[in-house]
Amino acid sequence: MIVHQISVFAENKPGQLARLTRILGKEKVNIRATTIATTATFGVINLIVDDPQKAIKAIKKDGMMVTTKEVIAVIIEDKPGGLDRLTQMLFKENVNVNNAYGFVLDSWKTAIFVVEVDDTAKAQKLIEKAGFKTLDDEALSSVEPFHYVKY
Amino acid sequence: MYWEKDVETMPREKLEAIQVERLKATLKKAASSYHYGKVYREKGFNPDEFKSLADVPNLPLTTKDDLRENWPYGFLAVPREELVRMHSSSGTTGRATVIFHTANDLNFWTNLVARCMYMTGVRKSDVFQNMMTYGMFTGGLGFHYGAEKIGCLVIPAGAGNSKRQIQLMQDFETTVIHIIPSYALHLYSVFEELKVDPRKDTKVRIAFVGAEPHTEKTRKKIEEFYGWKAFNSYGLSEMNGPGVAFECPCQNGLHIWEDSFLVEIIDPKTLKPVPDGEEGELVMTTLLREGMPIIRYRTKDLTRIIPGPCECGRTHRRIERFKGRTDDMMILKGVNIFPIQIEKKLMDVPGVGTNFQIILERKGFNDEMIVKVEVASEFFDGDLLKLQRLQRRITEELKGDILITPKVELVEPGSLPKSEGKAVRVIDNRKD
Numbered sequence: 132m133i134v135h136q137i138s139v140f141a142e143n144k145p146g147q148l149a150r151l152t153r154i155l156g157k158e159k160v161n162i163r164a165t166t167i168a169t170t171a172t173f174g175v176i177n178l179i180v181d182d183p184q185k186a187i188k189a190i191k192k193d194g195m196m197v198t199t200k201e202v203i204a205v206i207i208e209d210k211p212g213g214l215d216r217l218t219q220m221l222f223k224e225n226v227n228v229n230n231a232y233g234f235v236l237d238s239w240k241t242a243i244f245v246v247e248v249d250d251t252a253k254a255q256k257l258i259e260k261a262g263f264k265t266l267d268d269e270a271l272s273s274v275e276p277f278h279y280v281k282y
Numbered sequence: 283m284y285w286e287k288d289v290e291t292m293p294r295e296k297l298e299a300i301q302v303e304r305l306k307a308t309l310k311k312a313a314s315s316y317h318y319g320k321v322y323r324e325k326g327f328n329p330d331e332f333k334s335l336a337d338v339p340n341l342p343l344t345t346k347d348d349l350r351e352n353w354p355y356g357f358l359a360v361p362r363e364e365l366v367r368m369h370s371s372s373g374t375t376g377r378a379t380v381i382f383h384t385a386n387d388l389n390f391w392t393n394l395v396a397r398c399m400y401m402t403g404v405r406k407s408d409v410f411q412n413m414m415t416y417g418m419f420t421g422g423l424g425f426h427y428g429a430e431k432i433g434c435l436v437i438p439a440g441a442g443n444s445k446r447q448i449q450l451m452q453d454f455e456t457t458v459i460h461i462i463p464s465y466a467l468h469l470y471s472v473f474e475e476l477k478v479d480p481r482k483d484t485k486v487r488i489a490f491v492g493a494e495p496h497t498e499k500t501r502k503k504i505e506e507f508y509g510w511k512a513f514n515s516y517g518l519s520e521m522n523g524p525g526v527a528f529e530c531p532c533q534n535g536l537h538i539w540e541d542s543f544l545v546e547i548i549d550p551k552t553l554k555p556v557p558d559g560e561e562g563e564l565v566m567t568t569l570l571r572e573g574m575p576i577i578r579y580r581t582k583d584l585t586r587i588i589p590g591p592c593e594c595g596r597t598h599r600r601i602e603r604f605k606g607r608t609d610d611m612m613i614l615k616g617v618n619i620f621p622i623q624i625e626k627k628l629m630d631v632p633g634v635g636t637n638f639q640i641i642l643e644r645k646g647f648n649d650e651m652i653v654k655v656e657v658a659s660e661f662f663d664g665d666l667l668k669l670q671r672l673q674r675r676i677t678e679e680l681k682g683d684i685l686i687t688p689k690v691e692l693v694e695p696g697s698l699p700k701s702e703g704k705a706v707r708v709i710d711n712r713k714d
Contacts, residue, residue, distance in 0.1 A: 138664025140657065140694050168666045170673075172691040175666045196662045196694045 395428025420523020467647035535600030
């Protein structure tokens with residue numbers, strides 16, 4: 132299954148991230164994960180959100196340059212060696228990872244690792260064949276962020 | 283103290299009489315060029331009708347566009363085989379304006395440069411280090427031959443390579459240099475780095491600063507840093523290059539050689555002449571050029587004539603340090619750049635959006651050009667490397683054209699101010 136990552140272009144200067152989060156906050160879009168890649172004068176902000184379509188519409192309306200990219204959100208075990216199992220498999224299958232980042236879903240139980248590869252469909256098959264589960268946009272948006280908090 | 287005392291101190295009436303004679307001859311000569319032949323026919327102008335300087339405002343004006351449109355030989359008043367040298371305006375590639383000289387033209391030019399240099403105190407015993415780009419840029423060969431004419435030992439050092447420049451100054455006991463003002467300011471940090479004291483460890487006493495507009499403050503700074511006398515030099519390739527106007531030891535305005543050029547200041551809007559003392563656009567006519575006479579050339583440089591005689595005794599009027607230009611030409615590190623050049627290059631690069639902005643900054647002693655470029659929305663796919671490649675490509679394309687490496691910054695579409703007038707495109711933050 133495929134997740135749509137949002138990529139936003141931003142100049143490397145104060146206030147750019149604040150501008151983006153203000154838009155998303157106002158639209159009640161929930162951010163699951165984010166990474167930023169920068170050069171000296173500009174960068175790309177990557178986001179995984181609960182409602183990519185709504186987010187894109189709002190960001191475009193504000194005038195920021197935005198695009199989506201298909202990425203794979205793999206469920207891994209949140210324990211030592213959990214990520215290693217996935218990356219060793221990708222290495223063995225000679226899949227090159229262009230960008231990746233992760234976030235915890237259920238502490239000490241599950242985490243999500245987002246990977247961006249050249250051939251998404253092929254990698255997707257390999258990952259599922261190896262027994263990993265992946266999320267789609269819908270599954271990602273229905274994830275309850277606090278359901279794991281135990282009182 | 284005078285290179286040619288009779289010419290330099292000639293009474294005004296006599297000087298003006300010579301101007302009329304030389305202008306008459308120039309107008310006749312120009313008739314044989316394709317461009318002026320056509321202009322004369324169109325206007326029904328007969329050069330024999332020209333009688334006195336009062337008729338000058340009725341003569342046709344010439345612009346850089348005329349030179350471009352008649353590229354390359356449309357202004358020639360002699361057969362091509364009479365030419366011995368060509369020069370080109372700095373910076374621009376493609377249809378740069380090209381100026382041709384006959385052997386006599388070169389002699390006249392060389393003599394003017396020698397006159398300028400001698401005026402500031404340069405003598406046969408001097409060692410002259412020319413730190414200008416040689417080649418088609420007039421600042422190299424123009425000064426080179428002028429200094430040789432005086433009899434100096436000339437070091438054709440060329441531009442750049444700061445450590446070697448300082449080494450040459452020390453090894454050959456250079457006494458006179460020719461340098462771009464922004465480079466002079468930069469070079470000081472190299473002196474410091476090498477722990478060379480220009481006052482004690484070199485014999486330099488005179489610096490010619492030119493090819494780039496600069497303020498009185500910059501000159502003072504150069505003089506204070508180095509202990510040299512810095513003299514302002516003005517020239518443009520259309521009027522030979524250096525040697526057009528130069529400061530005398532009074533350092534109060536630049537004497538413009540009126541035996542060789544007819545000088546007017548006009549209102550750039552009405553094109554009517556303004557009286558001495560009033561600011562306007564400098565318009566010049568060659569009075570001695572054979573190969574490529576140019577009549578009433580609009581320099582686009584803004585200045586004024588300083589009224590009254592100069593204490594040095596020279597009767598040729600003085601123009602003030604330049605205030606700016608009537609067009610949008612930028613001068614950076616001695617290179618002339620028009621925003622249109624940047625625009626043309628940018629619009630050929632896939633991925634570039636619709637708007638851009640040029641910002642000129644002074645970083646320490648270095649002038650720097652920042653070009654902000656909007657990225658086309660459809661180009662963006664979230665790939666940072668692709669953006670970096672675009673940035674590099676733009677930098678390379680611009681460098682190839684303007685010969686200066688700009689700092690290219692990519693910005694989002696619609697973020698730059700919409701350009702209504704030309705001026706919005708360029709922000710000049712360079713201050714002293």
